[in-house]
Amino acid sequence: MQGTTRKRPASTSRMLKALAFLTPAALMILIFVFYPVIRTVQLGFQSFNLFDQLNVGYNGLENFRNLINDPNFDRVLKNTFIWVFVSLFFQFTIGFGLALLMKKKFKFIGIYQGLIFIPWALSGFLMGLVWKWIFDESFGVLNDALLKLGLIDTRIPWLSNGNWGMAAVIIANVWYGVTFFVIMILAALQGVPTEMLEAAELDGANRFQTLFKVIIPYIRATLILIVLLRIMWITNFPDLIFGMTQGGPAGRTHIISSWLIEKLTLDADWGAASALGLMTMMILFVFTIFYLMATRLEKESGV
Amino acid sequence: MFTALGKSGKFLVLTIWLFFTVFPIYWMGLTSIKPKREVNDLYYIPNSSATLDNYRTLFRDYAFGIFLRNSLIVSLVASFIVIGLGILGAYALARYEFTGKAQVMLAFLATQMIPGLISLAPLYLLMQKLGLLNSLIGLTLCYVGGMVPFSTMMLRGFIQRIPPELDEAALIDGCNRFTALFRVVAPVALPGIAATFIFSFVQCWNELFLAMILIDSEGNKTFPVAMRSFIGGYWIEWGGLSAAVMVGIIPTVIIFGLMSKFMISGLSAGIVKG
Numbered sequence: 001m002q003g004t005t006r007k008r009p010a011s012t013s014r015m016l017k018a019l020a021f022l023t024p025a026a027l028m029i030l031i032f033v034f035y036p037v038i039r040t041v042q043l044g045f046q047s048f049n050l051f052d053q054l055n056v057g058y059n060g061l062e063n064f065r066n067l068i069n070d071p072n073f074d075r076v077l078k079n080t081f082i083w084v085f086v087s088l089f090f091q092f093t094i095g096f097g098l099a100l101l102m103k104k105k106f107k108f109i110g111i112y113q114g115l116i117f118i119p120w121a122l123s124g125f126l127m128g129l130v131w132k133w134i135f136d137e138s139f140g141v142l143n144d145a146l147l148k149l150g151l152i153d154t155r156i157p158w159l160s161n162g163n164w165g166m167a168a169v170i171i172a173n174v175w176y177g178v179t180f181f182v183i184m185i186l187a188a189l190q191g192v193p194t195e196m197l198e199a200a201e202l203d204g205a206n207r208f209q210t211l212f213k214v215i216i217p218y219i220r221a222t223l224i225l226i227v228l229l230r231i232m233w234i235t236n237f238p239d240l241i242f243g244m245t246q247g248g249p250a251g252r253t254h255i256i257s258s259w260l261i262e263k264l265t266l267d268a269d270w271g272a273a274s275a276l277g278l279m280t281m282m283i284l285f286v287f288t289i290f291y292l293m294a295t296r297l298e299k300e301s302g303v
Numbered sequence: 304m305f306t307a308l309g310k311s312g313k314f315l316v317l318t319i320w321l322f323f324t325v326f327p328i329y330w331m332g333l334t335s336i337k338p339k340r341e342v343n344d345l346y347y348i349p350n351s352s353a354t355l356d357n358y359r360t361l362f363r364d365y366a367f368g369i370f371l372r373n374s375l376i377v378s379l380v381a382s383f384i385v386i387g388l389g390i391l392g393a394y395a396l397a398r399y400e401f402t403g404k405a406q407v408m409l410a411f412l413a414t415q416m417i418p419g420l421i422s423l424a425p426l427y428l429l430m431q432k433l434g435l436l437n438s439l440i441g442l443t444l445c446y447v448g449g450m451v452p453f454s455t456m457m458l459r460g461f462i463q464r465i466p467p468e469l470d471e472a473a474l475i476d477g478c479n480r481f482t483a484l485f486r487v488v489a490p491v492a493l494p495g496i497a498a499t500f501i502f503s504f505v506q507c508w509n510e511l512f513l514a515m516i517l518i519d520s521e522g523n524k525t526f527p528v529a530m531r532s533f534i535g536g537y538w539i540e541w542g543g544l545s546a547a548v549m550v551g552i553i554p555t556v557i558i559f560g561l562m563s564k565f566m567i568s569g570l571s572a573g574i575v576k577g
Contacts, residue, residue, distance in 0.1 A: 025389065
């Protein structure tokens with residue numbers, strides 16, 4: 001037995017107690033989180049239609065082949081890429097900026113925080129509906145406001161055109177996700193020792209220099225982690241799109257995860273949906289490895 | 304960075320963002336109190352024709368009371384169970400050393416890398432086997448399973464901040480580990496427990512896809528699922544829908560508004576999913 005607490009040596013009875021405390025949670029995780037992963041791997045290699053459960057059988061790589069040969073596949077991948085990185089860029093920069101502005105306490109900051117953190121507590125699906133109404137071509141408030149302000153002459157076909165559609169869902173996603181970055185970055189900023197900031201000031205650093213030479217290097221590890229978590233989260237966040245466009249018009253605003261939902265619900269093709277889920281996991285896994293390698297390399301070379 | 308902007312610039316930026324954040328909700332609220340014939344009229348400030356008709360219709364003609372009740376029961380029960388299991392697990396991970404602890408921790412963390420969406424089909428098949436399809440119990444169990452890993456890690460963070468001397472004193476005073484946890488440690492960790500509870504509640508309240516797949520009878524639908532069928536057709540009745548959206552978001556807005564302080568410290572204490 002290698003582990004010890006600070007005072008007592010580990011004993012079998014202590015270990016049994018720890019296991020007793022841990023078992024209920026561990027069981028739930030095994031049944032409801034890890035078992036489904038194994039089952040998904042199995043489903044990914046089966047032809048499985050919900051309404052034809054008697055004809056289930058392994059079909060090798062057919063699900064994957066069908067997905068890759070699907071005429072929508074390339075566009076869905078491209079959309080996912082745009083959705084993730086454009087959303088992330090704006091969420092991160094706006095979130096970082098707001099966190100910097102909110103670092104120093106001001107009057108009513110509590111109320112202010114309470115209000116701008118609200119999106120975090122809201123259902124992505126319901127907010128998707130709200131944004132659908134705002135972006136409505138004929139009766140939406142956005143086109144109306146833009147017309148009244150003289151910024152456009154003709155109504156923008158926000159949700160009936162693929163490119164405008166992508167722009168619309170990304171704007172909504174930026175609205176939705178900035179909160180996360182503000183909360184996390186604000187917490188990280190409060191961890192920066194005031195002595196370091198004072199020292200920088202004494203050395204005559206201006207705000208830019210303080211930001212890039214002191215603050216960012218200090219919270220770098222946190223930033224790397226939350227960006228990674230967020231990339232995974234945004235990839236697997238079809239709720240907004242589901243509420244706004246359902247992937248439409250004609251599949252033009254589908255990302256991987258909303259396409260997966262469509263395969264699951266509309267097509268009832270669970271083999272395809274599972275294969276798509278597995279592909280997403282693989283892509284994210286490979287991405288994570290490269291991401292961690294890249295951020296570590298950057299640190300070692302001292303950039 | 305913001306020296307050039309100065310102080311008034313700072314507040315201008317903050318105000319613009321506040322406007323952008325609140326406006327969609329304001330707009331939905333405004334639409335919901337417009338009379339049906341004015342839903343498409345683009346005025347920006349409520350006028351004397353404001354009415355609660357849309358809300359009345361919602362509860363009288365569409366039985367939204369039942370959907371709200373279902374959502375409330377599932378979210379509350381799931382969150383209580385999550386907290387119960389989470390505290391026990393968190394206590395073991397915070398206070399005991401044992402062989403394989405590092406691996407257990409890794410397993411808990413690894414769950415955060417698994418997209419919830421891939422569990423949808425397997426959980427349906429599992430519930431089918433257990434005879435828990437179209438059942439609020441089945442849905443609650445699935446939510447508990449999904450929320451336990453993160454909640455345990457979050458609670459562990461809070462328990463770790465409490466000095467172990469506290470439970471040791473309780474043990475000397477005749478408590479066993481279990482009573483020490485619930486009489487001494489849990490009360491001190493209460494803010495953390497509250498934050499975890501709210502986090503779990505909000506996630507369950509907002510969950511759509513699992514509920515959509517598992518539940519099919521009217522009487523068992525949770526709120527988001529009912530909304531889904533509400534917009535089923537090509538034509539959307541925005542008056543009623545906006546009232547429904549408002550009803551759906553108000554509970555989490557209120558809870559979050561009251562607890563945002565706890566939430567902020569609580570969420571940044573752990574690795575966050577959501």
